Amino acid sequence: MFSLRYFSRRGLTLITTMLIMALMISACGTTETGNGNNNTETVQTATADPAQAVETNSVEESKVKTVSTINGDIEIPVHPQRIVAEEYLGSLIALDVIPVGAPGLTIKNYYFKESLEGLEDIGDYGNPSVEKIVALNPDLIITGNGDKSYEQLSKIAPTIVIPYGDLKNAHEELTYFGELFGKEEEAKTWLEEYDKRIATAKAKVDAAIPAEATFSIMEDGGKSIWVYGDNFGRGGQAVYQALGRKPPSGVAAEILEKQWAELTAEMVSKYAGDYIIMTSNSRTMDDYKADPIWGSIPAVNKGQMYVWPEERSWYYDPLAVLAQTEELAEWLSKKDR
Template sequence: MKKLLTPFLLLSLLLLSACGSSSAKQEGNTTPSDNNKSESTTITYQSENGPIEVPANPQRVIVISSFAGNVMSLGVNLVGVDSWAKQNPRFEELKDVAEVSDESLEKIIELDPDLIIGLSTINNIDKLKEIAPTVTYTYDRVDYLTQHLEIGKLLNKEKEAAAWVEDFKKRAAALGEDIKAKIGADATVSVIENYNKQLYVYGNNWGRGTEILYQEMKLNMPEKVKESALEPGYYALSTEVLPEYAGDYIVLSKSSETDNSFQDTETYKNVPAVKNNHVFEANMNEFYFNDPLTLDFQLEFFKKSFLGN
């Protein structure tokens, strides 16, 4: 009887062993690029300041400045963001996320982040590094789309970031052709903002939709704007000289909480773009950034504004 049972027992043990081995292999195949990553797994990110170990699947990210929309667009959880992101009415999912700054170190410690992201100009970087891996970026060191790819690499979601960039460029270029067909290839566009009782005109890389209008759609910037704002990114101007910087079309970024009395002046009313009803007003708090969520919103805004659909 024992001789008859032995082969069956051996066969059963072999099958169990094989199943266990297969299961172990499947569990052990998890790499930093997989979606189901272990929280303890890390990757090495090549930051502008050198290699840094960061979580392969960050769960509690804090953005000190600028990049909240990039992180949200990639589906990564935020536990703390800067005041500018909190003020954006389109970022409703940040309603219950804590507001932090580079000075609120105790609050940041309480939030227990596993990754901190910000601009290279923030304060207390060394102290922040003691709390969690901290990665900073110098604004405009790379173009805005490359910046999103870098955020994608940092969050181990480079494929997702690259797919969005490719799709966005196609959509923006196609819309640009439609707009130029309607307004004319030689028409000029200015992006102007009224911030804190001061008017600013923007170049091609300072948010407010400038990247879309000038870089992707290749619409024309007035010569005066090129001279003053293209290199520094923005230029302050008075109402009196506004006509010199106004294009055939104006994208006006403003807030209802700001004094907009300049729009009641004869100087403003006599600007050709104003008289021709070619001024498209945008909510300043929605229009600041150049992250994917904001860029998609801006693209839709320009479609409705220029084409009426």
């Protein structure tokens, strides 16, 4: 029989030998595996092309979705990066969606022109330069004048046509574009603040001006006079929508349906309300008071006419309407008008 002591020594020696061999095999294996891992990382690093990384990141940006338009269903990028906005620029800015190009007239918008430095001018409003738009390489075009240019524009990039007047107020515009760009919460937040400020402005006017007082929105073009409704700029959205005021009853239905009318000098008194919001680039309140025709109109004679230039009255986007409403409310609420 083997002694217990002898067995322990032999067992210990055997176990030690086996452990040493296992460690050697493990070390060899680790070296090979380690080299394999290092080689893989090197290959990955060596073949990691920045262009491929950009391509991978752009996969999300290149996703498309289908939207319904007056020209049928079209595919647009889920996250457009280079938008040309011939129209609705103010709504885009409210949602922090800054395009790469827009007409010069909208770029000069009195209410947000400082936010648009560097934006490319694509030409005349309603008649943009196709060449300038092509040069901007847009991935989405937004316009309100599709009847004139849709065929050309849609060949450049997916083009959404929203005819002028289809979106009738700030809520409709912000809600539409919030859904279009996946910014529903931003639109909701903006509109909540808008509603608060409009309510404050309206309360000031209601406290100072009788509810039955009528308002007219006019523009003096020198040789022609125009009167406007509630969705044609010149302060109509601010007065008729935001402040809830009405045109003279005898012409209200016509004006709110047609949205505009050209007047002769003899027609002015019929369309003149108790208050007149007048757009003129050349005449002042004193000029109107001194004019034989205008001076005989009660609103002018009483000083209940507000004269502002086209650069402030022409715009009708949500940002402009909010600012115009507060501006007019400040004037209307003054006791020393």
